[in-house]
Amino acid sequence: MDQISDTFRAVLVRHLAAVDRPEDIPPDVNLRALGLNSMRAVDLVIDLEDTLGIVFPDDAFTDEVFESARTIWAVVSASPVAEPR
Secondary structure (H helix, E strand, O other): OOOOOHHHHHHHHOOOOOOOOHHHOOOOOOHHHHOOOHHHHHHHHHHHHHHHOEOOOHHHOOOOHHHOHHHHHHHHHHOOEOOOO
């Protein structure tokens, strides 16, 4: 797996209630324990799409994908680039 990008971590930390710094997000910790809930997950995806210019696949909205930073990053790093507006 590719190394999790710093930009991705910076976006992720904005949506985790229990974390203040991107470097404090362990790649495999359960994100629910850090404050990610379903509403924050939707906001996270919108933020990731806007910041990284990707299209998050609809079929990736699963509990398994949102389990950890590593599992979300796997989807993000494989996501297609958004079409220019």
